[in-house]
Every structure is written in C-alpha cells, then in structure tokens.
Amino acid sequence: MATTQDTASRDDIRAGIVAAATQLLRENGANAVTTRAVAQAAGVQAPTIYRLFGDKDGLIDAVAEHVMASYVSGKSAAADVTAGDPVADLRSGWRAHVEFGLTNPELYALIAARGSRAPSPATVAGLDVLRRRVRRLATAGLLRVDEQRALLMVHSAGNGTILTLLGMPTDQRDLALGEAMLDAVLTSILATTPATPDTRTNAVAVTFATVLPDLPGLTDAERALMAEWLHRSLTHPTP
Amino acid sequence: MATTQDTASRDDIRAGIVAAATQLLRENGANAVTTRAVAQAAGVQAPTIYRLFGDKDGLIDAVAEHVMASYVSGKSAAADVTAGDPVADLRSGWRAHVEFGLTNPELYALIAARGSRAPSPATVAGLDVLRRRVRRLATAGLLRVDEQRALLMVHSAGNGTILTLLGMPTDQRDLALGEAMLDAVLTSILATTPATPDTRTNAVAVTFATVLPDLPGLTDAERALMAEWLHRSLTHPTP
DNA sequence: ACTCCCTCGTTAACAGCGTTACGTCAGCGA
DNA sequence: TCGCTGACGTAACGCTGTTAACGAGGGAGT
Numbered sequence: 001m002a003t004t005q006d007t008a009s010r011d012d013i014r015a016g017i018v019a020a021a022t023q024l025l026r027e028n029g030a031n032a033v034t035t036r037a038v039a040q041a042a043g044v045q046a047p048t049i050y051r052l053f054g055d056k057d058g059l060i061d062a063v064a065e066h067v068m069a070s071y072v073s074g075k076s077a078a079a080d081v082t083a084g085d086p087v088a089d090l091r092s093g094w095r096a097h098v099e100f101g102l103t104n105p106e107l108y109a110l111i112a113a114r115g116s117r118a119p120s121p122a123t124v125a126g127l128d129v130l131r132r133r134v135r136r137l138a139t140a141g142l143l144r145v146d147e148q149r150a151l152l153m154v155h156s157a158g159n160g161t162i163l164t165l166l167g168m169p170t171d172q173r174d175l176a177l178g179e180a181m182l183d184a185v186l187t188s189i190l191a192t193t194p195a196t197p198d199t200r201t202n203a204v205a206v207t208f209a210t211v212l213p214d215l216p217g218l219t220d221a222e223r224a225l226m227a228e229w230l231h232r233s234l235t236h237p238t239p
Numbered sequence: 240m241a242t243t244q245d246t247a248s249r250d251d252i253r254a255g256i257v258a259a260a261t262q263l264l265r266e267n268g269a270n271a272v273t274t275r276a277v278a279q280a281a282g283v284q285a286p287t288i289y290r291l292f293g294d295k296d297g298l299i300d301a302v303a304e305h306v307m308a309s310y311v312s313g314k315s316a317a318a319d320v321t322a323g324d325p326v327a328d329l330r331s332g333w334r335a336h337v338e339f340g341l342t343n344p345e346l347y348a349l350i351a352a353r354g355s356r357a358p359s360p361a362t363v364a365g366l367d368v369l370r371r372r373v374r375r376l377a378t379a380g381l382l383r384v385d386e387q388r389a390l391l392m393v394h395s396a397g398n399g400t401i402l403t404l405l406g407m408p409t410d411q412r413d414l415a416l417g418e419a420m421l422d423a424v425l426t427s428i429l430a431t432t433p434a435t436p437d438t439r440t441n442a443v444a445v446t447f448a449t450v451l452p453d454l455p456g457l458t459d460a461e462r463a464l465m466a467e468w469l470h471r472s473l474t475h476p477t478p
Numbered sequence: 479a480c481t482c483c484c485t486c487g488t489t490a491a492c493a494g495c496g497t498t499a500c501g502t503c504a505g506c507g508a
Numbered sequence: 509t510c511g512c513t514g515a516c517g518t519a520a521c522g523c524t525g526t527t528a529a530c531g532a533g534g535g536a537g538t
Binding site for chain 2: 029105106109112113114116119145146148149152153155156157158159160161163164166167174176177180181183184185187188189231
Binding site for chain 4: 034
C-alpha cells in the first residue's frame, strides 16, 4: 500500500483527476469532459478513473463537490455563523448561489438540470444549507407559509433564475432579476412584508413604454433613448 | 417526386419518425432515443433521419414541436382568444405550462435544461406566447415593473417550479407549489395586489410546527398526526 | 532468503453512439 | 428512349463509456 512517500498518493491522484476534469469543463465545455481526455490531461490511464470514481457520474459529482468547496472557501466566509438577521442570511446565501451559478455555467447546467435521475450530492448539499436557512426563518416566527413550501419556493425561484440568466447572452443579462425574484418570494413567504414600492407611478410608466414605439413626431433615435431611460428607471433597484 | 400515392410520402415518413422518437422518449427515457433505435422503430434506415432532420438535435426539436402541438390541440383550446381578463389568461397559461411539464418529464428536461446552447424552437415559441400574455398586462396598465422584467420573472418561476417538481418523487410533489409561485410573482409584478392572506395565524402555526418534534408528553404517532394536519392546513389553498 | 500471493497499472478490446461516404437503383424530363 | 437527379441501403469512421485480461511489482509467511 502506498503509505505517504509515493510519487503521488491515492488522494493526490484523485485530486489531480478532479482538477483536470474541472479545467476541461470550464475551458472546453461539458462535451470535452470525456474519460479519455480527462485521463490524458491528468496523466493517468482511463481505467484509473473507474477505480477511483466508479463511474463517470461519480467523477462529475466529485468535480461538483470540489468546485463548490473551493468556491465557498474562496468567499470571505462571512455571515455563516448563525448570528445575523435570518432574512439577511437568506439574502446573502441567495446572492452567493446566483453568483456561483453564473460563475460556473457548464457545471451548473450539468448538475442542476438532471432529468429524473437522482440529484447530485452537490445539489442535496446546497438544498441542506438552504433548508437550514429557511428553518431559521421558521423558528423566528417569520414564515407565513409551510416551511417545506417556503423551501421549495426559494429553491425553485433560484434555480429558475439562474437557468434563465444562463440561457441569455452575457451582455443582455438582467442582473437585478435575482434580487427581484428573491423579493417576490420573500413577500409571499414572510410574515412581515418588506415594504413594496410605489405602484401608480411605475404602472403608468410601464404602460407608457408599450405605446412608445407608436408615438408620432419623434425620431427613432429619440424613441430608442426614451425606451432606454424608461427601462433603466424601471429596472433600477428601489432603495 | 413522390406525388401522393407513394406507400409513404415524405411527410408521412417524417411524421412516423417523429412519432417513433416520441414514443421511445416517453416510454424508455431520453437515453433510449438513439438514431438507430428511432430508425428501427420507425422502419427506416438511420441516414434517413439525417436527410429529413439534418441532425439529432433537429429530431429532438421536431419531437418537441410535435408534442407541444398535439398537447395544445388536445386541450379544449379555451380562453386563447384575447378576450378574457389578462391576469386570468396568464394564470391559465401558467397552469397549462406546468401541466405540460409534468406530463412530459423527459421531453421537458431535455429542452428546458440546455446548457449554453441556443434554445430550442419549442422554447422560443413558448416564450413568445408568454411574451404576448405579459404584453397584454402591460398595455392594460397592470404591470408595476418593466415588461421584460416581468417576462423573465414569470419564465424563471415557471421553469424553476417545473424542474423542482420533476426532481422529486411523484407522490411527494407539492402540487400547489405552482399556484404559490405564480401568486408570489404576480404580487411583485402587478400594480393591483391580489389580496394576501392572513399573516399572524399562519406565522404562529409555522413556528409551532418547528417546535412540534420536541414537544414532550406526546407519542410519536400523535406528533406525526399533528404535523400532518399542520402541513395540510398550511398547504391548503386559501380561497 | 526465498517463494507465494495479492494488488495495481497497462493494454487492448467490446458494444454502442452520432454521423457520413459511396455504390445502386428508381423515376422524371427531354 | 436516353440521361440525369435524387433517394435508398450498406458499410464504415471516429468517438464514447466501460471492462476483461494480462503482466509486473512488492509485502507476507515460512
């Protein structure tokens, strides 16, 4: 048995394979992650992967866990202690989740969009931390709906938001969509409504935007500029 | 050119291949949809698929369009005329979407969860009908947020909800999750808030549910029964 | 110290996948 | 009737995930 002094211990080899697969996934997409390519990139033989991970899905799971671990350890790890405001904790967790999805598009699409197969360990781990955060809301008496319902709603909203953002070109992404979705869910979930913004002004503005293209007496440039400003005003996060 | 009297016209062959692929997808999962299997099931040779669909993705797209078309034609086609209440129309469209996703799990997971590839024609078609419905809300002065923002929110919520429901066992699905998510999004989107239910009662009940497992002096069966009743009460749709 | 056994790395192969090149034959236009 | 275009069927290519078989190497037992 390789004690410690081998050129590369079993864990080292494992880590090297995971690193190679991660790099391949990030730089060349999911289709480039093939057992042979990973083995060659890691400097091992193909069957080694099967001895260490059992399966290609096992490799993917290990990659997901590794990327998630290095991501959370790369963050400042603040506010993880259960000290702060439960709502603020959920918010920061949500932001981290969205940011993670946008930072690792290939990986996220790979693990979050499994058909009817069993969810990946990374997915259930993420669900667990989300469950803890929702649990804190419940024990604080802040929830208006069933705890399980709240969990599913936050999870669905987050997953859907990330997939929607990933599905559109980088420069067209509505980065405030995440905040808006979280606000929507929180408003329906929390007992204490977190202050909804004004209504009449925005409604009128939105209605006006729909008739803008038919407005006579304006140049196209003027109309485009007005549309852009309207969009910016309506998209602006209300403090 | 095959006029009409051939044993099978080009369109017939096409339809047969699509039907075979659809059946294979529904009955044996996405992995069973292989060019050879489809060709054999349809009674044609493998290259025929490439002559008619160009690609395996083309086949999948054709299957998606066919299933969607037969689904909407199978529905009673009610309320599609732009007559009714815009909000009610959005609701019925949402319900149809969720029902479609739950009825065709394999297909939905296949087309809704593409990584960074271009979205399928079926997806953009669905987005277009959703866009029209949201547009009607905007022109009626009912939107509180940007039209595009509203579109993305409804789409994200629907997609996330369906994927969440598909990811859990059939008998554990919270079928009211769809309604709850739509209500959440609508509350954040519409200028006219659609009546939020009571707050204090539910908040107390949810809090109580979290301490239920630690409640002394009760049998496990009693606790389980109480938990079930609480869950049902909190999950019950508020009229 | 020698031998045996057991574990591991390596090679090669298998079955299947998406996809395509090529010879052949039918049916249409001239 | 001749020529041609276009579809058909076969067979193959390169690739995938996965595994069986073989040979070498080192630790354990006597």
